[in-house]
Amino acid sequence: MDTILVTGGTGYIGSHTVVELIEEGFPVVIADNLSNSDLAVLDGIEKITGVRPAFEEIDICDAGKLARLFDTGREIGAIIHFAAFKAVGESVEKPLMYYRNNMVSLMNLLEEMKAGKSANLVFSSSCTVYGQPDTLPVTESAPFKKAASPYGKTKQMSEEIIADVIFANPSLNAISLRYFNPIGAHPSGLIGEVPAGMPDNLVPFITQTAIGLRGELKVFGDDYNTPDGSCIRDYLHVADLAKAHVAAVRRLLDRQNREAMEAFNLGTGKGVSVLEMIKTFEKVNKIKINYSITGRRPGDIEQVWADTSLANRELGWSARSSLEETLESAWKWEKYYRNHNK
Ligand code: NAD
Ligand code: WQD
Numbered sequence: 001m002d003t004i005l006v007t008g009g010t011g012y013i014g015s016h017t018v019v020e021l022i023e024e025g026f027p028v029v030i031a032d033n034l035s036n037s038d039l040a041v042l043d044g045i046e047k048i049t050g051v052r053p054a055f056e057e058i059d060i061c062d063a064g065k066l067a068r069l070f071d072t073g074r075e076i077g078a079i080i081h082f083a084a085f086k087a088v089g090e091s092v093e094k095p096l097m098y099y100r101n102n103m104v105s106l107m108n109l110l111e112e113m114k115a116g117k118s119a120n121l122v123f124s125s126s127c128t129v130y131g132q133p134d135t136l137p138v139t140e141s142a143p144f145k146k147a148a149s150p151y152g153k154t155k156q157m158s159e160e161i162i163a164d165v166i167f168a169n170p171s172l173n174a175i176s177l178r179y180f181n182p183i184g185a186h187p188s189g190l191i192g193e194v195p196a197g198m199p200d201n202l203v204p205f206i207t208q209t210a211i212g213l214r215g216e217l218k219v220f221g222d223d224y225n226t227p228d229g230s231c232i233r234d235y236l237h238v239a240d241l242a243k244a245h246v247a248a249v250r251r252l253l254d255r256q257n258r259e260a261m262e263a264f265n266l267g268t269g270k271g272v273s274v275l276e277m278i279k280t281f282e283k284v285n286k287i288k289i290n291y292s293i294t295g296r297r298p299g300d301i302e303q304v305w306a307d308t309s310l311a312n313r314e315l316g317w318s319a320r321s322s323l324e325e326t327l328e329s330a331w332k333w334e335k336y337y338r339n340h341n342k
Contacts (some may be wrong), residue, residue, distance in 0.1 A: 002077020002253060003027040005069075005118065007060050007105070009053070010037035010194040010315050013124065013182055014082040016242035019191070024246050029076075031069060032083065033059040033092050036196060045189035046275055060105035070117040078120035078249045081109055087200055088128075088299070091151035093203060103161075110165045113172050120252035121174040122245055125159055125263065127234070127304060129178060136271070137307035140172040140178070140263050141157035148299040163261040173255070176250045180234035180267030182241050184326040185333030192333030193238075202277060203235070203327070204312045207334035219274050221296035224303070230274035232303035234267035237321035237329070240288040241266055247315040259321070266318040267306030277327075286333045 004021055009015045009030030015037075021028050022045070030042075030053050035274045039055075046052040057121040058065045060083050070076065084102045085091065091098040106123075113121060129152065130138050131145030146151040162174045186190030209217045222229035244266050272280075278289050312318050321329075 001026050003029060003074050004249060005029050005031060005076045005079045007031045008082030008084065008124075009080065010034065010039065010041040011082055011178070013238060013241060014080075015041045015191045016186055016238045017080060017082070017245045018053055019048050019186060019264070020239075020242040020246050021249070022051045022053065026246075026249070028053040029056065029074065030054065031056045031058050031060060033057060036061050036085075038194070041191060047190050048186060050186050060108055061101060063108045063111070066108050066112060070112050076118040078122060078252050079109060079113070079118050080122040080124075080245055080249065081106065082124045084124065086151065088149045089200060091149050091154075095150035098150045102151075103157065106158050106161065108219065110162070114165070114169055114224075119172055120249070121162065121172070122248045122252065123158060123162055123174060123176045125176045126152070126155045126176045127178055127180045127265070127267070127306065129159065130154050130304065132301040133304060136303065137269060137305050138265070139307040140265055140310055148301075155255055159261070166261045173252050174261040174262040175252060176261060176266050176289065177248060178263060179241060180236055180265070180304070182238045183235045184237045184239070184321070184329040187237055187329055189329070189332035189336040192337060193332070194337065202274060203330050206278065206281050206289055207330050209289055209291070210281070210285070210331065211334055211338055213338075215290065216292040217278070218294040219278070219291055220294060220300060222275070222293045223296075226273055226303055228273050228275045231300055232271040232273050232305065234270060234305035235272055235277070235323065235326065236266065236268050236319045237326040240319040240321050243316045244311065244315060247317045251315060257264060261335070262314075264311040264315060265306040265308050266311055266317075267308055268318075269306055269308045271303060272306035272323060281325055281327045281331070284328050286310055287331075
């Protein structure tokens, strides 16, 4: 089987994808500079799969080291490129750091692909490319609105750069996966999300409040034009999301897409409000969340959820886990992680 290079493979979504790839029999090489992850993730992957994936500690922005990684004689069937900075607020404060990391890493990989080191790329994109869409659910053909942050702009620009490079080099292929809101953890509870410092995202904030690490969850606004007034998102289980990457890799290896870069929405197709998330978490995990309503968070969009019919049809993929299972897995991971990192 072809080896898959997974950049950012010790990170949140990367580690879950590595598990799925190994379980499907793919040899995996992870390349990560550990800027937002820990080597202990490899232990979790090994416990789940029985296989310890090859690991290279490198910065993908270092073109020389990246070239040497490709020159070790391994045949790389496809690259899945997760490595990037992802904190929206931080990207507003440190735009250059975000543009440099997210754009230079991508361009270095594309240079290697152009030099014949691998023909196939799966790129981690985001629903953030759409901004607040005019119609819901949002389809892949919806226009990119002006991005609200430098982070969002890196995803828009990345997709445009990849599309141009694929167009100019017919032997290269790429799939961009636009994730909606990935949450939860592997059902084993052995790997999951580890936010650096104060979490930006809702679910880590909920689990950290439940475990007593945070005193109170602030709900950012209940005066939106939604049924209960809180914002609506499309939250999908990270293990389901991971499976979509295997489907995308297979599609590329089977040369099912021959011409342009393809983009697929990955979500559940269902919108859930912040208040519904809290209520469901409390119900399935039998624990109360201390929360209060505060003002809106600047830059938040009101509501978004995915039309996933293209991914259903072309990748043969759909998000299968219920919200209940997903929020149960998030809580299981939080408890495991805190028990082992006291
Ligand atoms: P993460 O921070 O957990 O994982 C990213 C990994 O990349 C980390 O292990 C980090 O150490 C590594 N990394 C960063 N820059 C690197 C570099 N220059 N060289 C080598 N390694 C580097 O993030 P995640 O949540 O797993 O996200 C993965 C990808 O998915 C990112 O591209 C992110 O923008 C995208 N994405 C994430 C979400 C989300 O909500 N988590 C949503 C949409 C898209
Ligand atoms: C979800 C909802 C908040 C925290 C971000 C990025 C996006 C993508 C996914 C990468 C919103 C509310 C949150 C809290 C709250 N990432 N909330 N209190 O904003 O949809 O998207 O992650 O590509 O680019 O912007 O996710 O988890 O931050 O927020 O009320 O303490 O929870 O207002 O409605 P978001 P989120």
